[in-house]
Amino acid sequence: MILEYIRYRIPESQEGEFRAAYERAADSLRESPNCLDFELSRGVESTDQYTLRIRWDSLEGHLEGFRKGELFQAFFAQVGPYVDAVEEMRHYQPTAVVGVGAGTARPPSLYDWAGGEEAFERLFTRFYETVPDDELLAPLFAGMNPAHAHHVAMWLGEVFGGPAVYTELRGGYENMLAHHLGKAITEQQRRRWVSLLVDAADEVGLPGDPEFRAAFMSYVEWGTRIAVENSRPDATPMPHAPVPRWGWGVAPPWRP
Numbered sequence: 001m002i003l004e005y006i007r008y009r010i011p012e013s014q015e016g017e018f019r020a021a022y023e024r025a026a027d028s029l030r031e032s033p034n035c036l037d038f039e040l041s042r043g044v045e046s047t048d049q050y051t052l053r054i055r056w057d058s059l060e061g062h063l064e065g066f067r068k069g070e071l072f073q074a075f076f077a078q079v080g081p082y083v084d085a086v087e088e089m090r091h092y093q094p095t096a097v098v099g100v101g102a103g104t105a106r107p108p109s110l111y112d113w114a115g116g117e118e119a120f121e122r123l124f125t126r127f128y129e130t131v132p133d134d135e136l137l138a139p140l141f142a143g144m145n146p147a148h149a150h151h152v153a154m155w156l157g158e159v160f161g162g163p164a165v166y167t168e169l170r171g172g173y174e175n176m177l178a179h180h181l182g183k184a185i186t187e188q189q190r191r192r193w194v195s196l197l198v199d200a201a202d203e204v205g206l207p208g209d210p211e212f213r214a215a216f217m218s219y220v221e222w223g224t225r226i227a228v229e230n231s232r233p234d235a236t237p238m239p240h241a242p243v244p245r246w247g248w249g250v251a252p253p254w255r256p
C-alpha cells in the first residue's frame, strides 16, 4: 500500500469549479481497482489549500495500473486544468506508527466479552465432559489427549481476540489441522459437536446476548464445516494459514 498526496493552492474565485471538477474526477478513482480509498480536504487555517490523499494498492498499481489505463484519461480531463496549482505531488510509504484513538469507539474483543481465558476453559471442560456419553462423538474422541479441552480453549481464545497462546505453545494452524486430518468427520457428527457446544455454552453461562451468540455461532459454523472438509480422506487442505481472528461482524454490541 502506498499513499499519494497532492496539494493544491486554489484561489477563491476557482474554488467552486475545482470542487465540481474533482467530484466528476472521483468516479475514475472509485472505478479503479488499484485505488483503495481517497479524500479531498480543504485547509481550515488557509482555505485556499486543498489536499488530495489517495491510498493505492502499490506504487506500481498507481503508476502502471491507473496512470497507463483508460480511467486516468477521464480523471485527467477533469483535473488537468489545475496542474499549475499543484504545490506537491508525492508518494509516501506508511510507517509502523499507526493507531486508532480512544475517540473511535470499539467494542471489546469477543474474548474479553466472553470473560477471557477462564470462560473458554469452563466451556470446553464442560463440553468434553459430555462427549464420552454421546454415541456419535465418543468413538472419535476415544483416545483423546487429557489436555484436549485446554488446547481447544486456547485455540478459541486466540481466534476470538485473546493472546496468541495456541500459536506460540501448540503450533498454530498447522497443528490444529494435523489433528483433523483423516478423521472422516460426518455431517451428523459435526451437527452434534455444534449442539453439544451450544448446550455447554448455556450451562457454563457464556454471554447469551444476541450479538455475542451470533458472532460465536458464525465462527462455530465456519470452523466445524472446515473441520469436516479437512477431515475427508481425500482432502487437500491448505498446509499453512494464520489462526483466524474473529470479530463481531455486522452486529457489534454497541455503537458510537
Ligand code: HEM
Pocket (backbone or CB within 6 Å): 137, 140, 141, 143, 144, 145, 147, 148, 151, 152, 155, 156, 170, 175, 176, 179, 180, 183, 185, 189, 190, 193, 219, 220, 222, 223, 224, 227, 228
Ligand atoms: C470450530 C470447530 C473446531 C475447532 C476450533 C477445533 C479445534 C481443534 C483443535 C485446536 C484441536 C487440536 C488440539 C490440540 O492442540 O491438542 C482439535 C483436535 C480434534 N478435533 Fe477439532 N475442532 C473443531 C471441530 C471439530 C469437529 C466438528 C470434530 C468432530 C466432530 C472435531 C474433532 C477433533 C478430534 C477428534 C481431535 C483430536 C483430539 C485428540 O485426539 O486429542 N473437531 N480440534
